[in-house]
Amino acid sequence: MRKRLLFAFFAFLYYVSSAQTYEIQYTNSYNGKIQTEQSPTFIWVNGSENFILNNSIREQKSEYPFEITKIEKPSNTIVSYGFLKPDEIISTADKESVARQTFELTNETKKILGYACRKAVTKINSNTIEIWYTGDLKISGGPSVLGQNLGLVLEIERNKNSLITATSIKKVKKTNIADIIKGSITSTDLLGYKDQLWKSxxxxxxxxxxxxxxxxxxxxxxxxxxxxxxxxxxxxxxxxxxxxxxxxxxxxxxxxxxxxxxxxxxxxxxxxxxxxxxxxxxxxxxxxxxxxxxxxxxxxxxxxxxxxxxxxxxxxxxxxxxxxxxxxxxxxxxxxxxxxxxxxxxxxxxxxxxxxxxxxxxxxxxxxxxxxxxxxxxxxxxxxxxxxxxxxxxxxxxxxxxxxxxxxxxxxxxxxxxxxxxxxxxxxxxxxxxxxxxxxxxxxxxxxxxxxxxxxxxxxxxxxxxxxxxxxxxxxxxxxxxxxxxxxxxxxxxxxxxxxxxxxxxxxxxxxxxxxxxxxxxxxxxxxxxxxxxxxxxxxxxxxxxxxxxxxxx
Missing domain, CATH: 2.60.120.1570 (Peptide-N-glycosidase F, N-terminal domain)
Incomplete structure (x- = not known):
């Protein structure tokens, strides 16, 4: 009976953790200098979805075109939304890219915002990417599609010079994503989506x-x-x-x-x-x-x-x-x-x-x-x-x-x-x-x-x-x-x-x-x-x- 209660208790804790939505803000820097001209990246993440956008988009002040990425959990399907004009939104879904990612998991550790993180390394198009992730919050996500299977990504470094790192984490009861992604959305294939977004x-x-x-x-x-x-x-x-x-x-x-x-x-x-x-x-x-x-x-x-x-x-x-x-x-x-x-x-x-x-x-x-x-x-x-x-x-x-x-x-x-x-x-x-x-x-x-x-x-x-x-x-x-x-x-x-x-x-x-x-x-x-x-x-x-x-x- 006691084991059942303990199992139920931990299951409840996991459910609460996965249902909890976190708002995490990141800053971009290059060679140690913060890129102030870039609107800070932030994510809304919980156990079922991870939205990636920036402050300008959240405040609905971003110039067109812009893009919002959602990663659906646990399938890790990447859903991309391209906002070409105020009344023109396109989207596409990619179910394979996250599963194809490969990483070298290292024993290196450090703390970011008080959370214990581990380092994983991958290479993309001759670029060396170092990803620091934590399992402390029992959810997976991050400011990029990279590392969505690892845990919660708090820092990404490319070629030892370009850095995106978490600066704040807070719990939120709700997001305003429904106020941003609204109206008629046209679905297209991945190549068609990239082509339309590029030309816009x-x-x-x-x-x-x-x-x-x-x-x-x-x-x-x-x-x-x-x-x-x-x-x-x-x-x-x-x-x-x-x-x-x-x-x-x-x-x-x-x-x-x-x-x-x-x-x-x-x-x-x-x-x-x-x-x-x-x-x-x-x-x-x-x-x-x-x-x-x-x-x-x-x-x-x-x-x-x-x-x-x-x-x-x-x-x-x-x-x-x-x-x-x-x-x-x-x-x-x-x-x-x-x-x-x-x-x-x-x-x-x-x-x-x-x-x-x-x-x-x-x-x-x-x-x-x-x-x-x-x-x-x-x-x-x-x-x-x-x-x-x-x-x-x-x-x-x-x-x-x-x-x-x-x-x-x-x-x-x-x-x-x-x-x-x-x-x-x-x-x-x-x-x-x-x-x-x-x-x-x-x-x-x-x-x-x-x-x-x-x-x-x-x-x-x-x-x-x-x-x-x-x-x-x-x-x-x-x-x-x-x-x-x-x-x-x-x-x-x-x-x-x-x-x-x-x-x-x-x-x-x-x-x-x-x-x-x-x-x-x-x-x-x-x-x-x-x-x-x-x-x-x-x-x-x-x-x-x-x-x-x-x-x-x-």
Whole structure:
């Protein structure tokens, strides 16, 4: 009888303990310094559930999106709630992750807030995680999904520098979790949940979705997409939100061959429209309606430099298609498993001042003469960030010699065969501090002796003084061989896509050079680009696609 009473008594104590809800607050620190900018983590835990959130969420002051995690006991099912918007909540359940956790249990002990704790160690993605847990309270839980089977986790240390540790434990009669997790909740699978939560953390502007860029008389504009130069240019008007100083802007284009087997020049650009004439006028009325540039070599180049009434297009990203990716993947070579898509992604935060809170024509050009051409997807994403690498508030277009209207009669950029090269005059209405030239350059043309395959020095002069000189050259083109199934193979064992080139490779983005110009005073200035362009050989000629915008603070 006495044994039964004792058993019943201890069972009652366990029930009371497991039914009791504890509120435990934790602080985050890094290298011994408390991370005051982070809202403290805390949990509500009892024998049936463990909620993980933070003070901002509890006080319903957290910015969207945010996440609350619940671990159901004793199954240790992880239920995640993603709050994407005030009226949009998604959830998913994971019944396996906790069971898969493995730990090395050590004999080390210490006390945290008066409770005897033991240490367990695990490794995750090359990170060493040390977990201190206690069995004194007869419940399991913690500020992370890690260690839910061990006991009550009071401290987690990662790589001896990142620490989350309990600072207070108290009993509570009830929580306000029902006031936070309420309303309609949409359940989804784990990958779908992660994808939706991830994408909700930034703004996505869809520009082009599965659009064809080709050469065909049948290419026509529609209500959303304008097409020019026989379909080699596509254009769409995009509305940008106001972009704050603490946000980054990225552009991402994905490209596949839809019939064209060759490597081609591509560019993503936008059209400034703050003057009486714009590049858009040239698209609609013809390249020769744009301002002309002449440097004494007998040729005329239209729409490439600014005037009082015109600004050239601003290049966002220069890219190059690979040899026939996807469409020509049927070409088999031993040991080669071809990629199916060429991705191009680039940080363009420095252009933010000219994008923020504006409606702009965004265009993409791929120079080709193929009816199938290429298929592209383009989006721009805006991300909240603590990085402030680019602090310029001014973007001034200076030149863009990429012959975007090539298939509508715009000439190749061969102006560097004259001593004058490219010469641009511009006027600053105000002083420009910390001025930089955002300069993109690629050499083209010819075969073995053309500037595509011969290194050439680019020299930049400001107000008659050379301020920068370099040789743009890429030697890593062979790294992208698997993007080029139609690349020709030569008797020497190389493929065309292996060859080094003047600042580009098939299947890659060409990065801008950021050239410091110091402080520029208000008034008239000049910038000159000189390149020793190679001579014409029969029908083969060389050219250089260069674009430049002036960045700085006014």
């Amino acid at each position: 953390r930034f703004t996505t502007l869809k520009v082009f979705e599965n659009e064809t860029i080709n050469f065909s008389d049948e290419s026509k504009s529609d209500e959303k997409i304008k097409r020019f130069a026989n379909g080699t240019i596509i254009l769409k008007k995009v509305t940008f939100p106001k972009i704050s100083e603490g946000e980054n802007v990225f552009i991402e284009l994905k490209q596949q061959s839809n019939g064209d087997a060759y490597d081609r020049t591509g560019t993503v650009f936008f059209i400034p429209q703050n003057k009486s004439q714009s590049f858009f006028d040239g698209l609609e009325k013809g390249a020769k309606t744009l301002p002309v540039y002449e440097n004494g070599n007998g040729k005329q180049y239209y729409g490439i430099i600014p005037t009082d009434n015109y600004d050239p297009s601003i290049e966002m990203m220069r890219f190059f298609t690979a040899f026939g990716i996807q469409k020509f993947n049927h070409i088999q070579l031993k040991g080669k498993d071809w990629q199916t898509i060429s991705p191009y992604r680039q940080d363009i935060t420095e252009l933010k001042p000219s994008l923020s809170d504006k409606e702009l024509w965004i265009g993409t050009f791929i120079g080709n003469y193929d009816k199938g051409g290429h298929t592209v997807n383009l989006e721009i994403t805006i991300h909240k960030s603590d990085q402030t690498v680019y602090k310029n508030n001014t973007v001034i277009p200076l030149f863009n010699t990429v012959n975007i209207m090539e298939m509508a009669g715009q000439d190749y950029s061969t102006m560097f065969n004259a001593e004058k090269g490219l010469f641009v005059e511009f006027t600053l209405k105000k002083d420009l501090k910390n001025a930089q030239l955002r300069y993109i350059t690629t050499g083209h043309g010819g075969w073995e002796n053309g500037d595509e395959f011969v290194p050439k020095v680019n020299s930049i002069f400001v107000d008659g003084k050379m301020i920068f000189s370099f040789t743009p050259w890429r030697t890593d083109c062979g790294s992208y061989r698997l993007y080029s199934p139609a690349s020709g193979n030569f008797p020497d064992g190389l493929s065309s896509s292996d060859l080094s080139r003047s600042n580009w490779c098939p299947g890659t983005v060409t990065n801008p050079e950021f050239i410091s110009l110091g402080d520029l005073k208000a008034g008239k200035h000049s910038i000159q680009i000189k390149i020793p362009q190679g001579p014409t050989e029969g029908t083969s000629f060389s050219s250089w696609n260069v674009s430049g915008v002036l960045l700085g603070i006014q």
